[in-house]
């Protein structure tokens with residue numbers, strides 16, 4: 001049976017790029033550029049959506065764009081072709097990734113975990129852990145509630161609309177799920193005001209005997 005998120009993103013694929021255009025232009029562009037710069041090796045772009053990260057894929061990287069929504073990926077495919085970036089497109093669920101153990105050097109996931117319900121986040125993160133090689137790195141961008149009262153209030157006003165349009169929430173506890181899944185947090189930093197958080201986590205290498 002089709003999941004509620006899958007159904008939501010069939011609809012969202014129609015308006016995603018249009019509604020996000022101002023944010024993409026004035027907020028996300030710089031953040032995505034910085035996030036991807038210098039990454040190399042085999043990289044999983046998880047929850048790739050319409051392919052907003054595609055223009056930032058480094059030439060030195062071999063990137064696989066994966067998502068559970070065929071309609072979102074159709075737009076990513078067009079973007080990959082337009083940008084002439086290479087990049088393989090794979091339809092797969094973050095909760096049961098269709099990849100081999102240790103296949104990737106890094107995983108980048110932008111605004112997927114504010115969409116995934118808390119109950120399934122640890123499962124998805126364990127899947128990411130499985131497909132990363134030992135020493136591999138996970139890079140996340142997520143929205144969180146501001147600690148500034150007036151900004152937080154504004155986010156509370158927007159929250160029902162954001163959840164209806166994108167299934168996204170500002171109160172996911174991704175940091176805790178990362179630690180519960182066994183990742184080591186190596187960086188935690190706001191990249192836009194105090195509402196977009198960058199989390200970088202590592203899959204530790206097994207200790208040598």
Ligand SMILES: C[S@@+](CC[C@H](N)C(=O)[O-])C[C@H]1O[C@@H](n2cnc3c(N)ncnc32)[C@H](O)[C@@H]1O
Nearest residue numbers: 009047048049052067068069072093094110111
């Ligand atoms: C808010 S969009 C983010 C898209 C893109 N990463 C970006 O930065 O614009 C969330 C994406 O996660 C995808 N998604 C939701 N649940 C998923 C799951 N269980 N497995 C894989 N992708 C999923 C949706 O289809 C959607 O494309």
